[in-house]
Amino acid sequence: MIKRILCIGIAASLTTCLAPCQQILADGTQEPEAKRILGIVPNYRTSPSIQDSEPLTIGEKFKIASDDSFDRGTVALAAIFAGQSQLTNANRSFGQGGAGYARYFGTAYGDFVIGNYMTEGVFPTLLHQDPRYFRRGIGSGWSRLGYAMKQIFWTHRDSGFEDLARLGYTERVIQESMRIYPPAWVFARTPVEDDVIGGYHIPAKSLVVISPYVTHRLPDLWENPEIFDPDRFLPKRSEGRPRFAYYPFSAGPRQCVGASMATLEAQMIISMTAQRYQLSAPPGLSPGLKPRISLTADRTLWLTPVSRACAGSAVTDR
Numbered sequence: 001m002i003k004r005i006l007c008i009g010i011a012a013s014l015t016t017c018l019a020p021c022q023q024i025l026a027d028g029t030q031e032p033e034a035k036r037i038l039g040i041v042p043n044y045r046t047s048p049s050i051q052d053s054e055p056l057t058i059g060e061k062f063k064i065a066s067d068d069s070f071d072r073g074t075v076a077l078a079a080i081f082a083g084q085s086q087l088t089n090a091n092r093s094f095g096q097g098g099a100g101y102a103r104y105f106g107t108a109y110g111d112f113v114i115g116n117y118m119t120e121g122v123f124p125t126l127l128h129q130d131p132r133y134f135r136r137g138i139g140s141g142w143s144r145l146g147y148a149m150k151q152i153f154w155t156h157r158d159s160g161f162e163d164l165a166r167l168g169y170t171e172r173v174i175q176e177s178m179r180i181y182p183p184a185w186v187f188a189r190t191p192v193e194d195d196v197i198g199g200y201h202i203p204a205k206s207l208v209v210i211s212p213y214v215t216h217r218l219p220d221l222w223e224n225p226e227i228f229d230p231d232r233f234l235p236k237r238s239e240g241r242p243r244f245a246y247y248p249f250s251a252g253p254r255q256c257v258g259a260s261m262a263t264l265e266a267q268m269i270i271s272m273t274a275q276r277y278q279l280s281a282p283p284g285l286s287p288g289l290k291p292r293i294s295l296t297a298d299r300t301l302w303l304t305p306v307s308r309a310c311a312g313s314a315v316t317d318r
């Protein structure tokens with residue numbers, strides 16, 4: 001049954017992908033640029049030329065997101081990803097058979113659609129960025145690859161100038177904040193069968209409480225755990241650290257589905273705020289913790305923003 005569903009999914013995908021990708025326009029000329037990479041991956045966010053950088057309207061940005069989302073290539077990719085996830089039983093709770101495949105497909109397709117709208121419509125609109133230049137639609141395969149790699153570090157804005165997206169330090173600050181104060185500081189699991197962990201017998205159906213707040217402060221895993229030190233997340237200093245020493249978003253099949261989005265949002269909010277304002281806390285402020293479902297401060301933290309333009313300083317990220 002699974003095989004049949006997979007075959008149908010993959011066959012549908014291949015038929016879709018092998019169909020001619022370049023459209024003949026009404027006047028007999030060919031569409032100037034293929035809108036699918038390798039005939040499969042929808043690529044409406046490219047532009048024929050990087051010189052042609054007229055700012056897009058909000059509507060045009062969302063049109064790119066819609067074109068990429070409701071393209072036959074996106075459906076084909078979702079079908080392939082769903083098949084692969086079902087084969088590897090990536091999420092046991094989805095089950096197998098037709099219903100299981102439908103869940104995998106729905107999730108994969110939903111991921112594509114949400115991803116497209118967020119990265120090509122919502123964020124470019126909020127940040128006044130141009131979604132077209134993350135990938136380029138002209139040139140050789142190697143030049144496109146090189147361009148895409150470069151775009152990981154550079155972003156283009158409506159205004160036409162380039163910002164160097166050096167968010168490395170910001171990301172480490174976020175990681176370190178969630179190490180010391182993980183917002184989801186405790187959660188629980190129920191083992192489906194008996195197990196032994198670290199010499200302790202864990203009976204099936206018992207309540208196992210897991211706390212990243214505790215793990216993130218274990219001196220065996222973290223040097224000077226009480227010290228705020230974002231650079232402890234530098235690759236060099238992370239070598240040898242066990243995979244599950246750090247899990248602010250939990251881990252395994254039920255880990256947070258919003259982890260990437262939450263991290264991206266935090267990076268944007270912090271870096272955009274820090275670029276414009278210096279935030280200062282009242283002298284002597286020393287809040288305590290209020291551990292409820294999520295971990296918060298025990299009082300409202302009032303910070304004073306001072307415009308960097310007024311203060312005459314510019315912020316640079318490392």
Ligand code: HEM
Pocket residue numbers: 182183184187188248249250253254255256257258259261262
């Ligand atoms: C800093 C922000 C966030 C933190 C620290 C966080 C943390 C977590 C953790 C630890 C879990 C697992 C809980 C458990 O296993 O009992 C979880 C689950 C989940 N989170 Fe988040 N989360 C954050 C933001 C978000 C966002 C922005 C979304 C939605 C866009 C989201 C959606 C979810 C969902 C749907 C689950 C349940 C997943 C499942 O059970 O399969 N989270 N989150």
